Amino acid sequence: MKAMEEKILQEGHVLPGNILKVSHFLNHRIDTAFLMEMGTEMARLFENDGVDLVMTIEASGIAVAVAAAASLQVPVVFAKKHKSTNLSGDIYKATVHSYTHDEDYQVVVSKECLSAGHRVLIVDDFLAMGNAINGLMSIIEQSGSQTVGVAVAIEKGFQSGGDTLRAQGVRVESMAIIDSMDENGVKFRPSFS
Amino acid sequence: MKAMEEKILQEGHVLPGNILKVSHFLNHRIDTAFLMEMGTEMARLFENDGVDLVMTIEASGIAVAVAAAASLQVPVVFAKKHKSTNLSGDIYKATVHSYTHDEDYQVVVSKECLSAGHRVLIVDDFLAMGNAINGLMSIIEQSGSQTVGVAVAIEKGFQSGGDTLRAQGVRVESMAIIDSMDENGVKFRPSFS
Numbered sequence: 001m002k003a004m005e006e007k008i009l010q011e012g013h014v015l016p017g018n019i020l021k022v023s024h025f026l027n028h029r030i031d032t033a034f035l036m037e038m039g040t041e042m043a044r045l046f047e048n049d050g051v052d053l054v055m056t057i058e059a060s061g062i063a064v065a066v067a068a069a070a071s072l073q074v075p076v077v078f079a080k081k082h083k084s085t086n087l088s089g090d091i092y093k094a095t096v097h098s099y100t101h102d103e104d105y106q107v108v109v110s111k112e113c114l115s116a117g118h119r120v121l122i123v124d125d126f127l128a129m130g131n132a133i134n135g136l137m138s139i140i141e142q143s144g145s146q147t148v149g150v151a152v153a154i155e156k157g158f159q160s161g162g163d164t165l166r167a168q169g170v171r172v173e174s175m176a177i178i179d180s181m182d183e184n185g186v187k188f189r190p191s192f193s
Numbered sequence: 194m195k196a197m198e199e200k201i202l203q204e205g206h207v208l209p210g211n212i213l214k215v216s217h218f219l220n221h222r223i224d225t226a227f228l229m230e231m232g233t234e235m236a237r238l239f240e241n242d243g244v245d246l247v248m249t250i251e252a253s254g255i256a257v258a259v260a261a262a263a264s265l266q267v268p269v270v271f272a273k274k275h276k277s278t279n280l281s282g283d284i285y286k287a288t289v290h291s292y293t294h295d296e297d298y299q300v301v302v303s304k305e306c307l308s309a310g311h312r313v314l315i316v317d318d319f320l321a322m323g324n325a326i327n328g329l330m331s332i333i334e335q336s337g338s339q340t341v342g343v344a345v346a347i348e349k350g351f352q353s354g355g356d357t358l359r360a361q362g363v364r365v366e367s368m369a370i371i372d373s374m375d376e377n378g379v380k381f382r383p384s385f386s
Contacts, residue, residue, distance in 0.1 A: 029306040030269040032262045058252035063259045069225045076223040113222040
């Protein structure tokens with residue numbers, strides 16, 4: 001999505017530690033018009049795949065998921081994060097390692113909110129090592145539903161998450177894939193779509 | 194908003210401790226079509242107030258804020274929650290007490306994402322004691338911007354937050370105001386709008 005690459009070049013900032021700061025338009029302040037445009041593009045890419053549910057993880061995935069789901073005209077379920085491993089009740093859960101914070105957390109979805117038989121599109125703001133996505137895929141599998149694909153705003157192509165998922169046969173659509181970035185700038189993977 | 198009252202009656206559940214569970218359509222699973230309808234109604238109520246920014250707090254406020262902001266065609270800033278009081282940097286912050294979890298947390302907004310002179314609509318999913326809203330109003334005041342009003346999905350009218358704000362002259366628009374609730378059902382405050 002050319003508009004995403006342009007937005008990153010215009011408003012993103014590369015910080016030490018391979019951090020791309022996009023807090024001005026994506027995950028602190030949200031450019032709503034741009035967000036809805038991104039959701040429309042994600043919906044277009046998966047319009048023939050029978051998606052009937054969008055899933056994401058709180059907090060910064062929610063806005064992107066709502067935009068995609070509004071365009072697809074399907075509901076959203078957002079998984080919740082808990083630090084405690086001592087969770088019970090009627091829930092699906094998966095353990096996810098955060099490289100950003102170097103700690104494990106639990107991703108949790110109430111069984112009441114996710115039944116079997118859905119065709120689920122996973123949506124998130126970032127894809128780096130893919131751990132959060134893998135946690136969501138585990139929960140979707142536990143529920144008896146099916147992951148149709150993954151749509152993310154920004155993929156860090158120099159980390160392995162996206163390409164590992166693709167090698168496993170998962171369809172991953174990223175609005176921009178960053179192949180390298182440093183203080184001199186950002187380089188994108190050429191798009192063939 | 195009649196549709197919100199009907200939704201609560203159809204899909205909400207009252208749990209012990211004055212908890213209204215609306216996780217099936219509002220804050221875990223999101224009924225996207227209903228969400229966008231609610232955003233349109235919030236935008237209609239404030240369409241003549243020159244709102245140029247919507248603010249909320251992560252996580253469950255984000256979806257409602259995006260819906261309202263998309264309809265108003267303005268950006269969203271969502272404040273972040275931190276447990277640490279030891280925060281520094283170019284931020285605005287306020288301390289908020291959570292009655293649900295009986296603990297204090299910090300509400301934080303980066304100064305880069307909130308400049309002076311904005312006319313801000315605060316949006317959230319719930320209004321009970323109003324502590325989160327007061328935290329946001331403090332941050333907006335710190336920034337040199339102005340709170341134009343507050344729009345929430347569900348107000349617990351039997352708690353004091355909404356009416357205290359109104360007594361202070363703050364315009365509060367709630368899509369439904371619950372005057373009482375127990376295992377026998379939910380009673381709404383009559384609407385005069």
